[in-house]
Amino acid sequence: MRAIVFAGPGSWSLEEVPDPAPGPREVLVRVEAVGLCGTDVHVLDGEFAPTRYPIIPGHETSGVVEAVGDQVGDIAPGDRVSVDPTLTCGECRFCAVGRSNLCEEWDGSGVARTNGSTAELTVAPVRNVHRLPDEVDLPLAALIEPLSCAIHGYDLLPRRMGEHVLVYGAGTMGLMMAQLAPRAGAASVTVVDRNPTRLAAAREVGIERVLTSADDADQIGGWDVVIDCTGAVAAIEDGLRRVRRGGVFQQFGVAPADASARFSPFAIYNDEISVVGSMAVLHSYGRAVEMFAAGALRADRMVSHAFTLDDYGDALDTFRAGSGRKLQIRPQAKVSSVLL
Ligand SMILES: [Zn+2]
Ligand SMILES: [Zn+2]
Known part of the structure; x- marks a missing residue:
């Protein structure tokens, strides 16, 4: 099969590699779409510590089952599926207490040790393979993996009706956190981003308060919930200052591992501010499939480009330029297309 291979930091190529074969409790999937x-x-770029090279990247996957191992009975060839990339040991202290996203042997296919899905075919344990309801659009279903991360983020926030939510960043994750806020009971949701193209995307998915700076919001006393989806230190420092007394700040965006941000310990103490991290997926994949099928996202306004495997370099260039919304690779496609 054809696959993108990262040989080491900074080095990638489109290669012909052997087809993966499913083990007894594994499923072989023909990849329809994989989010970049x-x-x-x-x-x-060699900035993700768990990565072992060479690796086929790609962890936001939808596709059609091609074959199953001889001990798989509940998934069959032809099923349309979404693939959870999370692989955990099931034995360490974190797995034992139900926090397997913090597993000591944590592996995400496409990002850590196991090959991912920027390829014509990919293989996954049957427990990671979720059948899609008929009404779900197959390529857009590659948004289910990031949605499951967003749902885990909300699982970690205190659940109170009628709170005001501020989201930093109108990329894919920011748009998802903002779209989920009303479902989590928010009285209002405000999205801040410096990029006007991204702010337009936020408006298109139905967010009413869309700003280039939180200074422009008339929100006396701050926000009950502030969620950083940028990983940018300036945004994080700004957001920590805008949490209302008794409120919560969530670090959802991925900052560089060596970054540090300044905050006021006095404010954390005196205003009883909670700071909560959220990493990847935990018990949230099946719920993400159901919420996606129920229309929790304006998915049709979120995917802007579909690239072929041959055009992977163009996809990387588009991503690095910060243009477009969610970019996808569609390994079965013959030509790349701009969707939005
Ligand atoms: Zn474990
Ligand atoms: Zn991702």
Whole structure:
């Protein structure tokens, strides 16, 4: 099969590699779409510590089952599926207490040790393969993996009705966190981004308060919930200052591992501010499939480009230029297309 291979930091190529074969409890999937994500670029740039090279990137996957192992009975060839990339040991102290996203042997296919799905075919354990309801658009279903991360983010926030939510960043994750806020009971949601193209995307998915700076919002006393989806230190420092007394700040965006941000310990103490991290997926994949099928996202306004495997370099260039919305690779496609 044809696959993108990251040989080492900064080095990638489109190669002919052997087809993967499913083990007894594994499923072989013909990849329809795979989202290109900031994590893929960190992996390519050698900035993601768990990565072992060479690796086929790609962890936001939808496709059609091609074959199944001889002990798989509940998924069959022809099923349309979404693939959870999370691989955990099931044995360490974190797995034992139900926090397997913090597993000591944590592996994400396409980002850590196991090959991912920027390829014609990919293989996954049957427990990671989720059948899609008929009404779900197959290529757009590659948004289910990031949606499952967003749902995990909300799982970690205190659940109170009628709160005001501020989201930094109108990329894919920011748009998802903002779209989920009303479903989590928010009285209002405000999205801040410096990039006007991204702010237009936020308006298109239905966010009413879309600003280039939180200074422009008339929000006396701050926000009950502030979520950083940028990983940018300036945004994080700004956001920490805008949490209302008794409120919560969530670090959702991926900052460089050596970055540090300044905050006021006095404000954390005196205003009883909670700071919560959220990493990847935990028990949220099946719910993401159901919420996606129920229309929780304006998915049709979120995917802007579909690239062929041959045009992977163009996809990387488009990503690094910060243009477009969610970019996808469609390994079965013959020509690349601009969707939005
Ligand atoms: Zn991702
Ligand atoms: Zn574990």
